[in-house]
Amino acid sequence: MPNTFAEQISTKLNETLLSLPFASDLPEGFVAQVDQAQNRQFGDYQSNAAMILAKQLKKNPREIASTIADAFDGGALTDKPEIAGPGFINFRLKPEALSTRLDLLIEDEKLAVSAAGEKKTIVADFSAPNVAKPMHVGHIRSTIIGDSLCRIARFLGHDVIADNHIGDWGTQFGMILWGWKNVLNEEALEEDPIGELVRVYKLVNGRQKEEEGLRDECKQELVKLQAGDEENLAIWKKCIELSKQGLQKIYGLLDIEFDYWLGESFYNDALAPLVEELMKEGIAEESDGAICVFFPENEKMADKPALIRKSDGGFLYATSDLATIDYRINELKADAIWYVVGAPQQLHFDQIFAIAGKRGQNANFEFIPFGSILDKNGKMLKTRDGDPVQLADVLNESIERAYKVVDEKNPDFPEEEKKQIAEVIGIGAVKYAELSQFRMTDYKFDWDTMLALKGNTAPYLINAYVRTRAIFRKMGDDFQPGGNLVLTEDAEKDLALKLAQFAETVPAVLNDFRPNTLAAYLYELATTYHRFWEACPVLRAEGDVRYTRLALCELTGRVLRCGLGLLGIRTTEKM
RNA sequence: GCGCCCGUAGCUCAGCUGGAUAGAGCAACGGACUUCUAAUCCGUAGGUCCCGUGUUCGAAUCACGGCGGGCGUGCCA
Numbered sequence: 001m002p003n004t005f006a007e008q009i010s011t012k013l014n015e016t017l018l019s020l021p022f023a024s025d026l027p028e029g030f031v032a033q034v035d036q037a038q039n040r041q042f043g044d045y046q047s048n049a050a051m052i053l054a055k056q057l058k059k060n061p062r063e064i065a066s067t068i069a070d071a072f073d074g075g076a077l078t079d080k081p082e083i084a085g086p087g088f089i090n091f092r093l094k095p096e097a098l099s100t101r102l103d104l105l106i107e108d109e110k111l112a113v114s115a116a117g118e119k120k121t122i123v124a125d126f127s128a129p130n131v132a133k134p135m136h137v138g139h140i141r142s143t144i145i146g147d148s149l150c151r152i153a154r155f156l157g158h159d160v161i162a163d164n165h166i167g168d169w170g171t172q173f174g175m176i177l178w179g180w181k182n183v184l185n186e187e188a189l190e191e192d193p194i195g196e197l198v199r200v201y202k203l204v205n206g207r208q209k210e211e212e213g214l215r216d217e218c219k220q221e222l223v224k225l226q227a228g229d230e231e232n233l234a235i236w237k238k239c240i241e242l243s244k245q246g247l248q249k250i251y252g253l254l255d256i257e258f259d260y261w262l263g264e265s266f267y268n269d270a271l272a273p274l275v276e277e278l279m280k281e282g283i284a285e286e287s288d289g290a291i292c293v294f295f296p297e298n299e300k301m302a303d304k305p306a307l308i309r310k311s312d313g314g315f316l317y318a319t320s321d322l323a324t325i326d327y328r329i330n331e332l333k334a335d336a337i338w339y340v341v342g343a344p345q346q347l348h349f350d351q352i353f354a355i356a357g358k359r360g361q362n363a364n365f366e367f368i369p370f371g372s373i374l375d376k377n378g379k380m381l382k383t384r385d386g387d388p389v390q391l392a393d394v395l396n397e398s399i400e401r402a403y404k405v406v407d408e409k410n411p412d413f414p415e416e417e418k419k420q421i422a423e424v425i426g427i428g429a430v431k432y433a434e435l436s437q438f439r440m441t442d443y444k445f446d447w448d449t450m451l452a453l454k455g456n457t458a459p460y461l462i463n464a465y466v467r468t469r470a471i472f473r474k475m476g477d478d479f480q481p482g483g484n485l486v487l488t489e490d491a492e493k494d495l496a497l498k499l500a501q502f503a504e505t506v507p508a509v510l511n512d513f514r515p516n517t518l519a520a521y522l523y524e525l526a527t528t529y530h531r532f533w534e535a536c537p538v539l540r541a542e543g544d545v546r547y548t549r550l551a552l553c554e555l556t557g558r559v560l561r562c563g564l565g566l567l568g569i570r571t572t573e574k575m
Numbered sequence: 576g577c578g579c580c581c582g583u584a585g586c587u588c589a590g591c592u593g594g595a596u597a598g599a600g601c602a603a604c605g606g607a608c609u610u611c612u613a614a615u616c617c618g619u620a621g622g623u624c625c626c627g628u629g630u631u632c633g634a635a636u637c638a639c640g641g642c643g644g645g646c647g648u649g650c651c652a
Contacts, residue, residue: 470611
């Protein structure tokens, strides 16, 4: 796939620099950057190379800029560059360059997005809910961000393995087992398995805080489970089965799939040998009865050891995370492992990655943290106590609100269609609300913010897509390539440029794992299209103009569908 | 104590590797539907980018120091 406009201009610019009298004075390895223009009044692309070079060459930046601009041959790509401000070099694309690009996009399923240079096997660890506890809004971030990053990485040609590392082992099972045996309501379990498990968990969790005896009994149940007691093992398996069914329902609604569900319990047998090994290698040592790894070489963690075995012999989540890394590197052949996990776990992952380093495991580990969702009082939502809003309720409420709007605007649509549209829009709205903001930003949970349907939201983008489809529906035919493109109106050129820049946007998302940059691009594309829509009639136009506008509609539709797809958001033909 | 993150319009937030007059949405106000979906578009108004110092031709962005908030920090995950 040919390079993006930014790359093409950059190549020409650097060639130009080497042809100039001061070429030999350029700093070693200097490469001129070309960026999208901040403001369209200055052109389409800009470079600040002259200002950077001014210091090195001890010359006036505007003088250097004009030397460069004079020597720059834009060919079929750009007009003669202009100098502005303190020494910016501004480039404006020729309409022919835009048309050529559009012709290429029409032919290319991937819409000119190049595959990543080096294909990697990436294991993505996200969502990871706990068994027998409901998914609440706190899980939404990991789940939606992780899924989107997977889709983008796959689109760029990587092998991506989505692994749902569910919490299916641990202290909560002591309480659940005791509850199952003592306070379980069989009928309720039939009717609403998850609901009943949650009720039992909460009930026992609440009581054991007060009653010391109960706390011990729960602990006994846990010990029996870990020792392989048949009855407890059977109950445990049943709980996981029921929980998975409930989780699948939500993932189905969210249109999210995992390649593996390798929960914590999968690694149980690996934990004891792993600790042994770490001791033998001198990486771990005994301290106050527990087995720890110390990091004296790292200033920040020098006083923060990682515990991998408790003094009572039990293992911790650091231990199972280490065993998980072994499996992912050795069995799944991971080159990279991505953890989409809340920011509070920064230290934990610093430690885990440091231990992996000590063991010589040099996969590319990425901790991809996100900020907290706060309650009305600005406090973090906690799973343990209180009643955080359940994810399923958020999704259902969102679909319901979307349905009301569909029903109001299109009362004549068949019931089934209205429901489908409401689902696409409702789920899309929740996902877009999450993905359109920077992942580290904390936010207060608010129904109206999360489920908004106006402004910079999923329905706005989907509406732009629907409009592209409405044209072809009205025309009664699909887009037929092969015509002659002529871009004359500003609205057409603006749109063409935006479409071309999809290829500059998608790969950049993975630089810092920011799906919100893609969301922002799609919003701008939709806005640009809506403006084009107001300014340029399509079906009333004729000849090349009509063909050009049809092509712009077709491509806008494809980029929106593809881009929204990368965010995990579906589209609909009507709304 | 130490570490990490955050502080931008009335509200919710963009603004990655430093670039030109700091941008959106919501809310407010004023316009545009005999037209391919008005879930749209156009316009008005709204700012000590927490404070200070430094680096730089240039700082919301980088460094250092404060202030405010959140989270984490040896036997939960």
